[in-house]
Amino acid sequence: MRALRVILRVTLAVGGGYAAAAVWSAALALGLRGSVARAEAAVLAGMLAFLFFLLLLLWLLTTPRLGRAGLLVVGLVLGGAGLSRVLSAGAWPSLAALTRGA
Amino acid sequence: MLGEPLRRAWARLHTWAGVVLGGVLFAVFWMGTLSVFDHEIDRWMMPPTRLAAAPPVSLDAAARAVAALAPGAAQWSLTLPSARTPTVQVRLPGSDALLHLDPSTFAELRPAPTLGGTGFIFPFHFMLHIDWLDLGLWIVGLCGMAMLVLTLSGVLIHKRILRDFFMFRPRKAATRSLLDLHTALGVLALPFHLVMPLSGLVIFFALFFPGTWQAAFDGDEAAFGREVFGSYQRPTAGAPGTLSSLDAMAAEAQRRWQGGRPFQVRLQLAGDAASYVEMRRAHTQDVSMNRDAIYFDAATGAVLERFESKPIGAVQRFIAGIHFVQFEQWLLRWLYFCAGLAGCVMIATGLWFWLESRRAEHARRGWVGVRLVEALATGSVSGIIAATLAFFIANRCLPEAASAWGLGRQRLELVAFYGVWLGMFCHAGWRGRAAWGEQCAAIAGLSCGAVALNWITTGDHPLRALSRGATSVAAMDGVLLLLGVVCWLAARRWRVRVAAPEPALELARGVVPSSEG
Numbered sequence: 047m048r049a050l051r052v053i054l055r056v057t058l059a060v061g062g063g064y065a066a067a068a069v070w071s072a073a074l075a076l077g078l079r080g081s082v083a084r085a086e087a088a089v090l091a092g093m094l095a096f097l098f099f100l101l102l103l104l105w106l107l108t109t110p111r112l113g114r115a116g117l118l119v120v121g122l123v124l125g126g127a128g129l130s131r132v133l134s135a136g137a138w139p140s141l142a143a144l145t146r147g148a
Numbered sequence: 149m150l151g152e153p154l155r156r157a158w159a160r161l162h163t164w165a166g167v168v169l170g171g172v173l174f175a176v177f178w179m180g181t182l183s184v185f186d187h188e189i190d191r192w193m194m195p196p197t198r199l200a201a202a203p204p205v206s207l208d209a210a211a212r213a214v215a216a217l218a219p220g221a222a223q224w225s226l227t228l229p230s231a232r233t234p235t236v237q238v239r240l241p242g243s244d245a246l247l248h249l250d251p252s253t254f255a256e257l258r259p260a261p262t263l264g265g266t267g268f269i270f271p272f273h274f275m276l277h278i279d280w281l282d283l284g285l286w287i288v289g290l291c292g293m294a295m296l297v298l299t300l301s302g303v304l305i306h307k308r309i310l311r312d313f314f315m316f317r318p319r320k321a322a323t324r325s326l327l328d329l330h331t332a333l334g335v336l337a338l339p340f341h342l343v344m345p346l347s348g349l350v351i352f353f354a355l356f357f358p359g360t361w362q363a364a365f366d367g368d369e370a371a372f373g374r375e376v377f378g379s380y381q382r383p384t385a386g387a388p389g390t391l392s393s394l395d396a397m398a399a400e401a402q403r404r405w406q407g408g409r410p411f412q413v414r415l416q417l418a419g420d421a422a423s424y425v426e427m428r429r430a431h432t433q434d435v436s437m438n439r440d441a442i443y444f445d446a447a448t449g450a451v452l453e454r455f456e457s458k459p460i461g462a463v464q465r466f467i468a469g470i471h472f473v474q475f476e477q478w479l480l481r482w483l484y485f486c487a488g489l490a491g492c493v494m495i496a497t498g499l500w501f502w503l504e505s506r507r508a509e510h511a512r513r514g515w516v517g518v519r520l521v522e523a524l525a526t527g528s529v530s531g532i533i534a535a536t537l538a539f540f541i542a543n544r545c546l547p548e549a550a551s552a553w554g555l556g557r558q559r560l561e562l563v564a565f566y567g568v569w570l571g572m573f574c575h576a577g578w579r580g581r582a583a584w585g586e587q588c589a590a591i592a593g594l595s596c597g598a599v600a601l602n603w604i605t606t607g608d609h610p611l612r613a614l615s616r617g618a619t620s621v622a623a624m625d626g627v628l629l630l631l632g633v634v635c636w637l638a639a640r641r642w643r644v645r646v647a648a649p650e651p652a653l654e655l656a657r658g659v660v661p662s663s664e665g
Contacts, residue, residue: 060290067357068359069359071357071359071360072357072359072360072363073363074360075359075360075361075363076363078364079364082460083375083458084364084375085364085372085375085376085461086458086459086461087360087364088354088360088361088363088364088365088376089353089360089460089461089463089464090460091357091360091363091364092350092353092354092356092360092464093350093353093463093464093467095353095356095357095360096293096349096350096353096356096357099293100293100296100300103293103297104297104300104301107161107297108154108157108301110153110157130359133363134363134366
């Protein structure tokens with residue numbers, strides 16, 4: 047049982063953390079497209095993705111509440127994927143437009 | 149302040165991530181440390197390229213030499229000599245091999261076939277020579293993330309990290325002195341241990357997080373390459389073309405870069421009217437590994453396109469430059485090397501500490517954990533060092549036309565590396581605790597043997613190499629001799645320890661080191 051929990055935790059941290067970082071960095075790249083050149087958006091999002099992944103890894107590998115963490119990761123992945131989809135469809139204003147609006 | 153339960157969780161993470169990935173991490177760190185001097189290793193492994201500092205090279209003369217070497221080649225590239233590589237290096241289509249030309253005469257230098265430091269050690273560092281599905285890159289990427297996790301968790305588990313940094317007690321029990329050394333080296337090179345894995349990961353952001361560029365460029369990979377890396381292409385014209393003066397193009401590039409020199413010249417679509425020349429700016433004088441490039445029309449010398457990274461791209465290139473250490477700053481280069489070695493020793497002492505602190509308990513309970521980890525750790529640490537030395541020795545021993553089992557000389561050097569490495573794993577599994585000392589003794593013998601073989605086969609003993617300006621060869625010999633002495637001393641000390649085993653301290657299993665007193 048303990049081994050299973052360890053496997054679950056590592057899978058959740060590495061797989062789930064990576065997936066969350068990947069979808070949110072893609073969403074960030076899409077969101078930044080209107081504010082900066084698309085090359086800059088891709089590079090910045092790509093670099094920040096590692097920091098986000100690292101934070102998730104550290105938290106997921108040490109949190110005592112694995113179930114709650116798992117739910118949050120699933121939420122992060124689905125939320126990020128949904129946001130990416132909305133942004134790529136152009137149905138959501140870019141960050142630049144939001145900033146201008148403010 | 150962290151609570152005790154959280155500190156224990158971090159300690160468990162630090163311990164187990166280190167034990168599971170320590171072996172691969174050591175291999176990556178060891179090869180990365182050697183890669184700091186990969187060009188110098190090339191000089192050692194390719195004796196005909198041990199030339200004095202190169203004179204200024206005429207690109208037009210170099211182009212004529214390349215045309216004579218490969219008449220009708222549709223494309224070629226040449227890299228100009230530098231302080232670290234005093235030859236003109238030419239790459240021709242259809243061949244992975246790099247040709248070396250004497251910069252004074254443009255005669256082809258013919259070192260015996262070898263991958264050398266740049267062809268074997270450097271790629272091993274970032275992809276373990278596992279090409280399939282980029283698996284090697286992904287494994288090293290995972291190790292990079294693990295290194296960051298290990299470093300941060302290593303900091304967080306210490307209540308008083310500064311006090312621990314000054315606490316090295318070599319005469320105490322093995323477990324205590326190993327842990328002290330592990331901590332001291334971890335703290336001493338802490339910025340290095342954080343920056344290296346992070347910068348290594350950032351270099352490959354497009355591979356590890358492809359969603360970023362796919363999202364930003366709607367999946368258009370060519371546009372991504374063009375806008376981020378400055379790649380330029382144009383179609384063939386189908387009519388014959390000429391090549392105007394490359395020296396004039398280089399002068400124009402230097403003017404536009406305000407003194408920056410080109411280091412690499414690439415001719416595309418040679419002989420066609422649409423032929424063009426790419427000149428890449430040298431990054432030996434900057435930390436940043438810039439991607440500045442100017443494209444010229446080959447026939448007229450007119451500038452077609454100029455690429456410079458935008459601000460965020462320039463930051464990424466700066467971070468890459470910190471990792472690649474291609475700038476010509478010898479003191480910094482040696483500091484990188486020492487910090488890399490400190491990282492290797494830190495990983496090795498971490499593994500040793502785990503083994504020594506559990507040895508007695510595992511033996512009492514009849515568990516095989518220590519024996520298994522010990523075999524893997526010994527093979528990963530001393531085994532890969534011995535394998536690297538076998539690679540060097542094979543380079544000095546194998547005749548130029550050597551071949552066996554259908555493999556050429558270049559491949560036989562790799563057979564020596566992997567064969568010795570596998571042998572070291574087997575030896576470690578067979579000899580157990582004694583293997584550390586025995587492999588250290590083997591390393592001492594192999595490193596001295598490599599120096600002696602270099603002397604015998606080339607006549608370059610360290611003093612002669614130094615006197616004729618081949619400092620890279622003398623330095624490599626010096627480092628090998630030093631490695632030999634250190635490993636001989638380590639082997640002697642290890643023999644004493646094995647002869648008189650001490651009671652194991654129960655320091656591990658998530659116990660916070662600084663709380664042990």
